[in-house]
Amino acid sequence: xxxxxxxxxxxxxxxxAQLRAARGLLNWSVSELCEQTGLAMNTVRKAEHPxxxxxxxxxxxxxxxxxxxxxxxxxxxxxxxxxxxxxxxxIEPSGLRRSDPRT
Numbered sequence: 001x002x003x004x005x006x007x008x009x010x011x012x013x014x015x016x017a018q019l020r021a022a023r024g025l026l027n028w029s030v031s032e033l034c035e036q037t038g039l040a041m042n043t044v045r046k047a048e049h050p051x052x053x054x055x056x057x058x059x060x061x062x063x064x065x066x067x068x069x070x071x072x073x074x075x076x077x078x079x080x081x082x083x084x085x086x087x088x089x090x091i092e093p094s095g096l097r098r099s100d101p102r103t
Contacts, residue, residue, distance in 0.1 A: 013058065013061035013062055013064075013065050014061065014064070014065050014075055014083075015083050016047065016048045016049055016050050017050075017083070018075055018083055018084070018085050019044075019047055019048045019064060019068070020048050021084070021085045022068040022073040022075070022085045023068075025073060025085060025086070025087055026068070026071050026072070026073065028071075030044050030045060030048075033064070033067070033068075036067050036071070037063050037064060037067045038063075039060060039063065039064070043056065043060055044064070047060070047061060047064055072087050072088045072089060073085055073086075073087060073088070074086050074087070074088050
């Protein structure tokens with residue numbers, strides 16, 4: 001069932017850039033975020049895409065935010081400098097990514 005216009009407007013909980021940045025801070029792949037939330041990969045990808053994220057249902061958007069916050073991410077609301085993310089506490093890297101030049 002397609003989202004109603006009013007549902008779409010209410011569904012913006014965090015921006016796509018915040019979601020991608022939060023995953024990056026945690027060194028999580030899209031697959032890892034899907035595993036943590038139980039959401040389908042298409043749902044997560046849609047939420048992270050700048051042109052499609054407004055069609056993500058509010059419960060899914062909230063689940064993404066709560067899951068990332070539970071892992072230690074703080075979401076910063078848009079102000080003079082814009083929306084952002086940061087870690088609540090510094091964390092040690094959990095491992096190197098394949099794209100890391102040191103591997």
